[in-house]
Amino acid sequence: MAAAHLINCPGVETEKVLISLLEKDSSEQAVLIAKRKAVDTLARLQCSSAIPAIGQCLFSRDTYLVENAAWALSQLHCSSQKLQDQMIALLDDPSQNHRILIQSLAGLNAVQALDSISRFQQDPSPGVKGAAISAAVTLSGKASNLDVLAEHLFLPNQMDRQCAVQDIIDAKADSLLPQVLKAPVSPVFRMRALRLLFPADQSEQPSRQVLDWVDLVIQDDPLQLELVHQYDQDPAIDFLVAELFNPDFSRCYLALRTLLLKPAECLFSVLQEAWKREAHNDYGAHYFFVRLFGLKPSWAPTARDWIIPLLVDAVTNPRPQFLKSCHAAVLSLAALEPCVLLELLPGLFNGSARVGWEVRYAIALASPLLKAVDKSGVADQFNQHLLADPDGFVSRRFGLSIDNAS
Numbered sequence: 001m002a003a004a005h006l007i008n009c010p011g012v013e014t015e016k017v018l019i020s021l022l023e024k025d026s027s028e029q030a031v032l033i034a035k036r037k038a039v040d041t042l043a044r045l046q047c048s049s050a051i052p053a054i055g056q057c058l059f060s061r062d063t064y065l066v067e068n069a070a071w072a073l074s075q076l077h078c079s080s081q082k083l084q085d086q087m088i089a090l091l092d093d094p095s096q097n098h099r100i101l102i103q104s105l106a107g108l109n110a111v112q113a114l115d116s117i118s119r120f121q122q123d124p125s126p127g128v129k130g131a132a133i134s135a136a137v138t139l140s141g142k143a144s145n146l147d148v149l150a151e152h153l154f155l156p157n158q159m160d161r162q163c164a165v166q167d168i169i170d171a172k173a174d175s176l177l178p179q180v181l182k183a184p185v186s187p188v189f190r191m192r193a194l195r196l197l198f199p200a201d202q203s204e205q206p207s208r209q210v211l212d213w214v215d216l217v218i219q220d221d222p223l224q225l226e227l228v229h230q231y232d233q234d235p236a237i238d239f240l241v242a243e244l245f246n247p248d249f250s251r252c253y254l255a256l257r258t259l260l261l262k263p264a265e266c267l268f269s270v271l272q273e274a275w276k277r278e279a280h281n282d283y284g285a286h287y288f289f290v291r292l293f294g295l296k297p298s299w300a301p302t303a304r305d306w307i308i309p310l311l312v313d314a315v316t317n318p319r320p321q322f323l324k325s326c327h328a329a330v331l332s333l334a335a336l337e338p339c340v341l342l343e344l345l346p347g348l349f350n351g352s353a354r355v356g357w358e359v360r361y362a363i364a365l366a367s368p369l370l371k372a373v374d375k376s377g378v379a380d381q382f383n384q385h386l387l388a389d390p391d392g393f394v395s396r397r398f399g400l401s402i403d404n405a406s
Contacts, residue, residue, distance in 0.1 A: 002034075003018065003021065003034050003037040003038040003041055004037045004040075004041060006018060006041055007041050007044055007045065010045055014045070015042065015045065015047045015049065015050065018038040018041060018042050018047075018050070019042070019047075019049070019050050019053045021034060021035060021038045022035055022038055022039065022042075022050070022053040022054065022056070022057065023053055023056075032060075032062045032064075032065060035057065035062075035065055036062075036064055036065050036068045039054050039057060039065065039068040039069050039072045040068055040071075040072065042054060042072065043071070043072035043075040043076055044075075046075075046076065047076070048076050048077075050076070051073065051076055051078050051080065051083075054069050054072050054073060054076070055069070055073065055078070055080060055082075055083040055086075057069035058070065058073075058083060058086045058087060058090065059086065063095055063096055063097065066090065066096060066097075067096070067097040067100045067101075070087055070090075070097075070100050070101050070104040071100055071103075071104055073087070073104060073108070074103070074104035074105075074107035074108050075107075077108070078108060079108075084105065084108060084110045084112070084113070085112075087101055087104060087105055087110070087113070088105065088110070088112070088113045088116050091113075091116050091117070091120075098120060098123070098125075098128045098131075099125075099127045099128050099131045099163070102117050102120060102128070102131040102132055102135050103131050103134075103135065103170065105117065105135065106131075106134065106135035106138045106139060106170065107170075109138070109139065110139070111139050113135075113139070114135075114136065114139045114140060117132050117135050117136060117139070118132065118136055119132075120132035121133050121136060121145060126152050126155055126157075126160040126163065126164070127159070127160060127163040129148070129152075130148070130149055130152050130160075130163055130164055130167040131163070131167055131170075133145045133146070133148055133149060133167065133171070134149065134167040134168070134170040134171040134173075135170070137171040137172075137173070138170065138171060138172075143171070143173065146168075146171065146173050146175070146176060149164055149167050149168050149171065149173065149176060150164075150168075150176050150179045152164035152167070153165065153168075153179055153180060153182075153183040153185075154183065154184075154226060154228050155228070156228055158185065158247070158248045158249060158250065161183055161184065161185050161228075161250075162185050162186075162189055164183070165180055165183065165185060165189045165190070165192070165193050168180060168193060168197075169192070169193050169196050169197065172197065173197075174197040174198065177193065177194065177197055177198070177213065178213075180193045180194075181194070181213055181216055181217065181224075182224065182225055182226040183225070183226070184225050184226065184227050184228060184249050184250035184253050185249050186249055186324075187217050187218075187220050187324070188324060190217045191214075191217045191218075191358075194210075194213055194214060194217060195393075198210045198213075200391075200392030200393050200396070205392045205395065205396045206392055206393055206396055208400070210393075211393065211396060211397055211400065214361065214393055214397070215365065215397075218327060218331070218358060218361055218362055218365060219331065219365075220291060220328070221295070222253040222254075222256045222257040222260070223257060225253050227250050227253055227254050227257070228250045229248075229250050229251055229254050230254065231254070231258070235255075235258065237259070237262060237266060237267060237270050238270060240255045240258055240259050240262075241255070241259070241267075241270050241271060241274050242274075243255035244256065244274075244279070244284075244285045244288040244289065244292075245278070245279070245282060245284065245285045247284070252284070252288055255288075256288055256291070256292055256295075259292060259296075260292070260295055260296055263298075264296055264298045264299050264300065264303065265300060267296075268299065268300070268303045271289065271292070272303075272306060274289075275289060275310070283321040283322050283324065283325070286314070286322055286325050287324050287325045287328055290310075290311065290314050290325045290328045290329050290332055291328045291331075291332065293307050293310075293311060293332050293336070294311075294328070294329075294331050294332025294333070294334075294335045294336060295332075295335075297335060297336065299336070304336060304337070307336065308333070308336065308337050308340055311329045311332050311333045311336070311340075312329075312333070312340060312344065314326065314328070314329035315329040315330055315333065315341075315344055315348070315359075316344070316347070316348075323356060326355075326356065326358070326359045327356070327358040327359045327361065327362040328362075330359055330362035330363055330366060331362050331365070331366060334362075334366035334369045334370065335369075338366070338369045338370050338372070338373045339373050341363075341366065341370065342370050342373065342374060342378050342379060343378075345363070345370075345378060345379065345381075345382055346378075346381075348363070349382050349385055357389075357391040357393065357394055360386065360389060360391065360394045361391075361393055361394045361397055363382075363386065364386050364389075364394055364397040364398035364401055365397060365401065367379065367386070367398060367401045367402070368401055383398075383402075386398035387399060
């Protein structure tokens with residue numbers, strides 16, 4: 001815990017004490033665990049003077065320490081031929097994390113590792129196979145076997161699907177983005193791929209096509225995804241609501257898609273009970289509940305009276321694990337009660353508020369709905385904020401929203 005906390009104390013003293021820990025000769029489990037975190041912290045602090053000490057960790061018998069060291073050396077752009085050769089040699093050790101080693105070597109542009117890495121393109125593990133294909137593209141400059149990465153996006157195992165997204169990012173395979181946007185993984189993974197493959201700022205704003213893709217991820221309509229699960233019979237509502245807590249996003253989206261077909265009056269009591277019991281404090285289910293409320297407009301007045309305050313709280317919830325729900329709550333409020341969202345704007349745009357770009361983008365997306373109910377010009381006060389937003393996606397989206405409204 002101390003080694004992890006030192007990320008908040010950057011400086012020479014912190015770097016020295018963490019390096020001295022790495023140089024400590026001990027086989028105690030507690031020390032090994034601390035070393036793993038020390039390596040991680042030094043890399044995040046971009047401490048290049050720690051490269052020799054971190055490099056020695058590649059020779060440890062602790063495979064987790066080796067894994068962290070390989071990742072750290074990649075982050076620190078280690079140019080040591082000796083250490084890169086050791087990472088290549090570790091590829092012959094079946095006990096090591098081959099995926100991390102391959103990714104790290106590709107990140108270091110270790111062209112001499114290409115032959116050693118290429119043999120893993122037939123590995124039975126999709127994570128290792130995908131990393132090897134991505135690394136081969138990076139190191140050879142030849143885009144081959146990208147169709148395999150696309151197939152990995154729809155494998156039964158969620159971890160394999162998530163790895164596939166990262167492999168596509170690492171290979172800079174922007175041609176595969178349409179498939180990524182259909183993958184049943186967290187919207188965080190899909191958006192990360194979109195932002196890294198198609199970066200945008202004020203000087204180089206995104207195209208209309210890219211914005212359409214951003215809209216898809218922000219709106220997160222389950223009908224736009226290609227799911228890898230299906231029901232062989234119509235499930236009960238209790239089961240479907242319980243599935244919104246499933247760690248596999250394909251199952252969550254399948255449940256969400258099916259719940260949208262059910263009458264609102266049959267859903268509300270089950271959703272309300274599940275929310276009070278656990279969904280309010282489960283960040284995964286919290287997101288799907290919030291999105292479901294906005295995607296289904298036919299709630300009874302009594303249900304709306306309960307849902308709207310919940311959405312207001314979701315928009316303003318400061319807890320980091322619930323940030324993913326904020327923009328979803330903005331869209332749901334805009335769909336159900338745009339006047340309430342309009343009232344929240346001053347608080348969202350005040351100087352002390354820390355509103356993520358996704359929230360600002362969702363507001364820009366919802367601006368035509370807000371304008372339609374804005375009788376006192378509240379929304380106009382924030383137009384300049386959105387038009388001059390430092391994020392190119394937000395400013396461009398708001399500009400298009402204005403054009404479409406007029």
